[in-house]
Amino acid sequence: STTTTTTHTHTHHTNNNKFIIIMGRITIFSLTECPHCQRTKGALADRNIPYVDISLSYYPSKRTDMLALSDRLTVPQVFFNEIHIGGADDTIKVLEQWDTEKKYDSPAERYEKEIASQPNPKDPRLGVPKEPPVKETPPPPRNRDTDDVPVPRGDGTSKMTVLAVTRILLDRMPKDDLPYRGTFYKNCFKGSAGTNALKKIFKIKTTEEAVAFGKLLQERHILDHVTGDHTFQDTDQYYYRLQPYATPNVINTFRVWTDRVDPNPEALVIRLKSMLGKVESKHTDSEGNLDYVAASNDVQFHYFEEAICEIQKIDFGGMSDQEKLAFGINLYNLMIKHAFMKVGIPTNNIQRASFFDTVSYNIGGDVISFSELENGVLRGNARAPYHLGLPFPNGDGRRRLALKEGDCRIHFALNCGAKSCPPVKKFTSNAIEEELRIVAQAFCEQDENVRVDEENHELNLSTILYWYQSDFAESKVGLAEKVVEFVRGDKKAALERMIGRKGKKIKINFTHYDWSTNAKESKTYMGIDMKGDEKSVKALFNF
DSSP, rough: OOOBBBOSEEEEEEESSSSEOOOOOOOEEEOOOOOHHHHHHHHHHHHTOOEEEETTTOOOHHHHHHHHSSOOOOOOOOEEHHHHHHHHHHHHHHHHHHHHHOOOHHHHHIIIIIITTTTOOEEEEEEOOSSSSOOOOOOOOHHHHHSSSEEETTTEEEEEHHHHHHHHHHHHHHEEEEETTTEEEEEEEEHHHHHHHHHHHTTTTTTHHHHHHHHHHTTTTTTEEEOOOOOOOOOOOOEEEEEGGGGGBTTOSSSSSSSSSOOOHHHHHHHHHHHHHHHHHTTTTTTTEHHHHHHHHHHHHHHHHHHGGGGSSOTTSSSSSHHHHHHHHHHHHHHHHHHHHHBBBBSSSHHHHHHHHHOEEEEEEEEEEEHHHIIIIISSOEEEEETSSSOOOTTOOOGSSSSSSSOOTTHHSOOOOOOOOOOOOOTTTTTHHHHHHHHHHHHHHHHTTTTEEETTTTEEOOOOOHHHHHHHOSSSGGGHHOOOOOOOEEEEHHHHHHHHTTTTOOOOEEOOOOOOOOEEEEOOOOOGGOOOOEEEGGGGGGG
């Protein structure tokens, strides 16, 4: 099929493997991880229509050109030569119109006749970037000499990565829920069963050698006694468990991180985001829908599952507020995608309450849930909607992590629009103020989020501003004066006129919040799966 041009060339590749010069063209301003961008590109590719993709992920300076050309801050923004078509829905509507009009034999022929045959766009802002793309900060080298595990191999040993050893053990070690003195210990095995399994998996000849290897795995935190009280032994009396099962609600604990730690946490989280983004892209179809089940079984997701454990050792408390803000937003958005793949997607309010309060990360040694990261850290330890107490009460050591002052614009950064995405996916401490300004304006320019009805003197707002009203204004009445800071153009002028009519009260309405996702296939989040070992009367009588 016809493949798209890249931002590095003025040619496109055709079925007969010849390169032809593009005259007129379709240009898309996009982001690599935006499902709406992928949906738009997919619609073009399905019709064998080539395009030039200008990725703001790799060329962030082109964001200024996109805004100047389209007067829009969201992506994608699509141009047929120098004519601005609009976003994803606008573009797909035009293509579907082409399908029904049948002006030519195919949409591809219509593209050739009406777009490609025209002169190349003269506006330099639609030009392919000439500068090199922005590159990720490379990670410091791993300490393979000290981090890899010596594994028995016949008469000797060979070294394997912690990831490789853990994956083998996950596939082949016994696993059961075992009772002991009123508690069911989940996903564990008896020492004797573990010893026999190690002998079989690694072809270890004697029980003594298998026990010694089990103790080495325990020293390396690959397995442990279920309560951490006993070393590995060949016995039915003690239960052991692999590290990935140790804390089911803390999802970045595939391993205990003992390797080197990147001194730049901001670069680390952006690199991890890119790593997971590649898995996403691989399993996203032309409609922009993601198969979360297939993604979770991808071998590259396994590499991500180990890599994300490095977050256990970063110095969260040592960051400045600007650094914490950028890092926290990036990490929250990454956690959402990771959790959807690993533990599933909540589908009702009860599941959502459990999901945001229970699913957690180990961040620099502190276990922090979604709700605690958003409300405890990023909102400066503010009470979460529908919660009675503070995220970090008196005496909670995590209070030290809370920002001194919250910024209401984080709510625009933590939520992606239903029809398009804000053109910032990576937040940086040195540009966080500008990045938050852009995402606030991008969110508010969408009518689903902010709609000004001057005729009826009404302001229709996203439910997000209802949930977090106290972050924006002291009362519902003050929301209009806050929102006017974030809107632009005609919408801003209309809202300013409404505010100026002092004798007339603006009616504030809140729109229904759309919880739908871009999931093609996914498992449903079940809070019960997040629970660890269980107290049970039944366990008193099972030995």
